[in-house]
Amino acid sequence: MQTVYLDNNATTRPAPEVVEAMMPFMTDLWGNPSSMHAFGGQVAKHVEAARATVADFLGAERPEEIVFNGCATEGDNHALFGVAAAWGKPGTIITSRVEHPAVLGPCLRLREMGHNVIEIGVDGEGLFDMAAYEAALAANPGPKLVSVMWANNETGVLFPIRRIAELGKAAGATVHTDAVQAAGKAPIDLRQVPVDLLTIAGHKMHAPKGIGALYIRRGTRIKPYVIGGHQERGRRGGTENVPYIVAMGKAAELAQTALTDGTEARIARLRDKLEAGLLATCPDSRVNGSRTQRVPNTLNISFEYIEGESVLYHLSDRGICASSGSACAAGSLEPSHVIRAMGVPFTAVHGSIRFSLSRYTTEEEIDYVLRHCPEVVAEMRALSPFVKH
Numbered sequence: 283m284q285t286v287y288l289d290n291n292a293t294t295r296p297a298p299e300v301v302e303a304m305m306p307f308m309t310d311l312w313g314n315p316s317s318m319h320a321f322g323g324q325v326a327k328h329v330e331a332a333r334a335t336v337a338d339f340l341g342a343e344r345p346e347e348i349v350f351n352g353c354a355t356e357g358d359n360h361a362l363f364g365v366a367a368a369w370g371k372p373g374t375i376i377t378s379r380v381e382h383p384a385v386l387g388p389c390l391r392l393r394e395m396g397h398n399v400i401e402i403g404v405d406g407e408g409l410f411d412m413a414a415y416e417a418a419l420a421a422n423p424g425p426k427l428v429s430v431m432w433a434n435n436e437t438g439v440l441f442p443i444r445r446i447a448e449l450g451k452a453a454g455a456t457v458h459t460d461a462v463q464a465a466g467k468a469p470i471d472l473r474q475v476p477v478d479l480l481t482i483a484g485h486k487m488h489a490p491k492g493i494g495a496l497y498i499r500r501g502t503r504i505k506p507y508v509i510g511g512h513q514e515r516g517r518r519g520g521t522e523n524v525p526y527i528v529a530m531g532k533a534a535e536l537a538q539t540a541l542t543d544g545t546e547a548r549i550a551r552l553r554d555k556l557e558a559g560l561l562a563t564c565p566d567s568r569v570n571g572s573r574t575q576r577v578p579n580t581l582n583i584s585f586e587y588i589e590g591e592s593v594l595y596h597l598s599d600r601g602i603c604a605s606s607g608s609a610c611a612a613g614s615l616e617p618s619h620v621i622r623a624m625g626v627p628f629t630a631v632h633g634s635i636r637f638s639l640s641r642y643t644t645e646e647e648i649d650y651v652l653r654h655c656p657e658v659v660a661e662m663r664a665l666s667p668f669v670k671h
């Protein structure tokens with residue numbers, strides 16, 4: 283049976299070029315980049331080359347603004363706790379209701395620590411409530427941190443991050459964005475978007491799991507989060523993961539190419555074919571999230587009256603990997619906070635499925651899903667107590 287992997291917002295296949303680039307650092311070039319001797323020192327220049335490539339990919343002014351870390355969760359935690367620690371007093375954190383738990387979790391803790399946390403809502407298409415955001419900025423004097431994602435992991439919906447950053451900066455806030463799901467899918471240019479902090483993760487852009495980066499704009503007041511040695515110019519303790527840093531550099535270079543050589547446009551065409559095909563062949567289905575303000579690889583679709591989990595299970599039996607918009611909580615299937623925040627109708631919340639493509643997705647794979655998914659949906663509906671038979 284063939285495997286059709288359409289769960290690229292969860293993790294991506296490490297690109298063969300990336301694996302090849304990192305291998306020498308697992309075999310011969312295994313020195314510590316902080317060592318004084320030449321054996322370690324020769325490795326440091328590869329770390330710096332990767333830093334320069336990632337900086338270039340993001341449009342950062344200087345390579346030193348890139349801090350390598352262990353994952354996006356760490357980058358988000360560093361941004362939130364690091365800025366609040368630098369305040370040294372209670373402040374306001376403005377975020378959105380549809381952030382990843384890597385942001386919402388720290389926000390919860392910051393609230394317990396005495397900070398004022400404001401969650402901005404979204405409309406039925408998952409679009410950011412700009413008026414509520416402007417009101418929150420105006421109503422809260424004192425230190426402020428804005429943390430709003432660039433693209434949503436479940437729906438792919440893009441937030442107007444440039445405008446959000448401009449308004450935040452004008453109100454005196456430090457601005458962070460979790461760009462994990464935007465990197466490599468939408469152009470990111472920090473010369474145009476005045477955020478102070480930006481999180482990315484290697485494994486969402488064809489590097490391995492276990493590497494991420496936090497961009498810290500020069501002059502941003504932030505304390506370290508992982509405290510230890512002087513690595514990463516004192517901003518993140520811990521011996522650098524050299525092979526994975528090199529991998530991240532290579533992945534950034536490949537992502538940059540994919541954004542300009544028509545690859546992303548091809549992915550969008552395949553996603554649109556999948557979307558149109560499913561809407562046409564599965565009655566009572568609806569797309570969740572804006573269809574215009576969206577990254578090119580993501581489709582979140584609800585099949586009404588059935589459970590997303592059962593659909594996933596049966597798709598998996600046919601070799602198709604996707605994911606659902608629900609999470610197992612306390613033994614019951616709760617619709618995700620993102621789907622809930624959008625006010626998706628009751629009949630559709632439980633049947634939401636996310637298909638996420640990558641540059642390795644082929645037309646044949648999309649055709650395979652279009653043959654099998656409607657069949658699965660029909661089978662599930664035949665068993666559903668909510669459907670009139």
Ligand code: PLP
Pocket residue numbers: 291292353354355356358382384431433434435460462463483485
């Ligand atoms: N932020 C977003 C938007 C994500 O989609 C993810 C992972 O799904 C993360 C943060 C966390 O990434 P990691 O698990 O690699 O730390």
